[in-house]
Amino acid sequence: MSGVLAQYTSLGETESAIRRFREAGHTDLQVWSPIPSEALEEAMDIHGSPVGRWALIGGMTGCVTGLLLTAGTSLGYPLVTQGKPIVSIPPFIVVMFELTILLTGIFALMAMLVHARRPRRDLSPHYRPEFSVDRFGVYVPAGQWDLSDVEQLVRDTGAVDVETDS
Amino acid sequence: MATAELEARVVHLTMADANEDIARPISKPALRWWLLLGVTVLLIGVGAAAWFYQIGVGLGVAGITHPVMWGVYITNFVFWVGIAHSGTLISAILYLFRSGWRTTINRAAEAMTIFAVMTAGLFPLIHLGRVWYFYWLMPYPSQRQIWPDFRSPLVLDVFAVGTYFTISLIFWYTGLIPDLAALRDKFSGMKSKVYGALSLGWTGTVNEWRHYRRAYLYMAGIATPLVLSVHSVVSWDFALSIVPGWHSTIFAPYFVAGAIFSGIAMVITLMVPLRWAFGLEDYITEYHFENMAKLLLLTSLIVGYAYAVEYFLAWYSADPIEQESFLWRARGHYALPFWIMVFCNVVVPMTCWFKRIRRSIAALFVISIFVNIGMWYERFVIIASSLAHEFDPGGWGVYTPSWVEIAILVGSFAWFFFWFLIFTRTLPTISIAEVKEHLAHGHTDLGT
Numbered sequence: 001m002s003g004v005l006a007q008y009t010s011l012g013e014t015e016s017a018i019r020r021f022r023e024a025g026h027t028d029l030q031v032w033s034p035i036p037s038e039a040l041e042e043a044m045d046i047h048g049s050p051v052g053r054w055a056l057i058g059g060m061t062g063c064v065t066g067l068l069l070t071a072g073t074s075l076g077y078p079l080v081t082q083g084k085p086i087v088s089i090p091p092f093i094v095v096m097f098e099l100t101i102l103l104t105g106i107f108a109l110m111a112m113l114v115h116a117r118r119p120r121r122d123l124s125p126h127y128r129p130e131f132s133v134d135r136f137g138v139y140v141p142a143g144q145w146d147l148s149d150v151e152q153l154v155r156d157t158g159a160v161d162v163e164t165d166s
Numbered sequence: 167m168a169t170a171e172l173e174a175r176v177v178h179l180t181m182a183d184a185n186e187d188i189a190r191p192i193s194k195p196a197l198r199w200w201l202l203l204g205v206t207v208l209l210i211g212v213g214a215a216a217w218f219y220q221i222g223v224g225l226g227v228a229g230i231t232h233p234v235m236w237g238v239y240i241t242n243f244v245f246w247v248g249i250a251h252s253g254t255l256i257s258a259i260l261y262l263f264r265s266g267w268r269t270t271i272n273r274a275a276e277a278m279t280i281f282a283v284m285t286a287g288l289f290p291l292i293h294l295g296r297v298w299y300f301y302w303l304m305p306y307p308s309q310r311q312i313w314p315d316f317r318s319p320l321v322l323d324v325f326a327v328g329t330y331f332t333i334s335l336i337f338w339y340t341g342l343i344p345d346l347a348a349l350r351d352k353f354s355g356m357k358s359k360v361y362g363a364l365s366l367g368w369t370g371t372v373n374e375w376r377h378y379r380r381a382y383l384y385m386a387g388i389a390t391p392l393v394l395s396v397h398s399v400v401s402w403d404f405a406l407s408i409v410p411g412w413h414s415t416i417f418a419p420y421f422v423a424g425a426i427f428s429g430i431a432m433v434i435t436l437m438v439p440l441r442w443a444f445g446l447e448d449y450i451t452e453y454h455f456e457n458m459a460k461l462l463l464l465t466s467l468i469v470g471y472a473y474a475v476e477y478f479l480a481w482y483s484a485d486p487i488e489q490e491s492f493l494w495r496a497r498g499h500y501a502l503p504f505w506i507m508v509f510c511n512v513v514v515p516m517t518c519w520f521k522r523i524r525r526s527i528a529a530l531f532v533i534s535i536f537v538n539i540g541m542w543y544e545r546f547v548i549i550a551s552s553l554a555h556e557f558d559p560g561g562w563g564v565y566t567p568s569w570v571e572i573a574i575l576v577g578s579f580a581w582f583f584f585w586f587l588i589f590t591r592t593l594p595t596i597s598i599a600e601v602k603e604h605l606a607h608g609h610t611d612l613g614t
Contacts, residue, residue: 010606
């Protein structure tokens with residue numbers, strides 16, 4: 001697959017370049033950034049993330065697990081201690097709360113990795129080490145367009161480094 | 167240093183500088199680092215030898231005996247769990263409040279949290295005596311079908327501290343992933359491979375970042391109530407008993423405030439030499455120390471207020487046993503530790519009302535040492551003086567730590583500093599990605 005890899009030095013330039021590419025019909029972009037940026041997500045028309053839903057599922061799972069663990073084991077071996085009822089909700093809430101937090105965190109991490117498609121051994125062939133330092137990268141696949149036209153479009157956006165991949 | 171002078175020095179910072187400066191300490195360590203590491207290993211050895219001696223001979227070699235069955239081990243547990251708390255405050259709570267000044271200190275504070283919980287976790291095991299039975303605390307289906315008593319605050323502690331460690335580790339690691347990728351790209355050979363594996367193949371695509379941002383936000387969101395819950399649960403180890411001096415409803419907020427107070431002090435204690443040793447003056451400035459000093463002052467006021475309220479409640483309760491317990495705390499066998507506690511935690515931090523002190527790194531370092539000592543004594547006074555002077559005069563008695571307990575205490579500090587030293591040479595002590603984010607949004611300095 002052919003395309004053009006452009007490097008930018010600022011967030012603003014990258015954001016406006018992405019908007020220009022998308023206006024020109026290039027929607028299948030790959031964008032690298034050394035920092036998290038909501039502006040880049042908006043420029044690429046990406047909204048939200050399912051991580052929150054997974055975190056919620058994790059939290060509910062943890063809460064129910066906490067209740068089943070505490071109440072279930074107490075009922076399974078009913079031994080009165082401290083003069084309290086067998087199913088003593090106030091102390092059990094602590095276990096339910098802690099397991100809610102625990103599984104929310106674990107689910108959030110797992111969801112992040114799964115949706116970001118990590119871990120991965122091989123990096124993208126278009127990735128450059130500068131992208132983890134101070135450069136922003138945009139790879140524009142040529143698709144049905146002429147490669148030289150794409151390259152010209154990329155140069156017009158003020159990219160500091162342009163690599164053509166034919 | 168004058169503000170204008172400082173601005174002139176830091177105004178040149180770029181994203182590439184941040185990469186270079188923060189990653190620089192991850193190189194061949196200097197001799198002094200090896201020497202410090204050697205000292206910590208030696209002291210860990212002393213502590214470990216004392217523990218093995220205790221295992222071999224029996225728990226009787228520790229000073230704990232009737233009526234004070236909780237001594238230095240439980241003091242250390244509460245102290246180290248408390249130390250952990252400010253790391254989460256800085257990394258999660260200040261993140262949710264969008265406090266920009268946390269950027270350069272959150273990584274090291276989070277590392278401190280993890281190492282402090284690792285240290286705290288040793289003490290219930292050491293205190294058990296027969297440590298090989300520690301798994302009895304875990305809920306597992308045994309042959310006798312008996313389970314832990316979930317009504318006991320000691321079992322709740324296992325869940326609270328276990329969750330706290332796991333979530334702190336996950337939160338810290340998530341924040342590290344982009345920085346590990348930056349280190350992978352900076353180094354070559356084996357180092358690059360190791361950091362590459364740890365970064366899980368992170369490349370920083372917009373898709374990766376969007377999931378990362380959400381996950382980080384949710385983790386900060388859950389870490390906030392978690393941190394408040396952990397020391398509350400630890401405080402209930404005491405407050406749910408009927409021991410005079412322990413049985414109090416103020417214990418949860420009192421312990422949480424004390425935890426953050428001691429943790430902030432430990433962050434200052436660690437940050438001052440770290441900043442000096444690695445030349446991070448452009449990143450961790452007087453501005454950051456001043457903000458930490460303000461937090462120290464605030465939490466000192468809360469802790470001082472809690473001390474006063476404890477005495478007020480003892481008087482207001484009209485319960486002679488409660489009143490006697492508190493009077494004895496200030497005038498009895500443990501009067502010296504009590505007044506050390508008051509002086510270090512309430513009197514010394516009041517110097518932070520002065521801006522000159524708040525911006526003096528040397529002064530703050532000294533204050534932080536006082537607070538560390540004061541907070542250790544606070545835990546000791548609460549535990550030992552309450553148990554030593556309960557209801558029946560016939561059951562009164564005093565406790566003095568044995569050399570075994572002191573050796574293990576020293577070893578625990580060495581264990582904590584050992585891990586922190588390893589951290590300073592293997593991982594970025596400042597969040598590279600967050601500093602870059604700060605710089606990319608037009609801030610050319612990191613606070614003055």
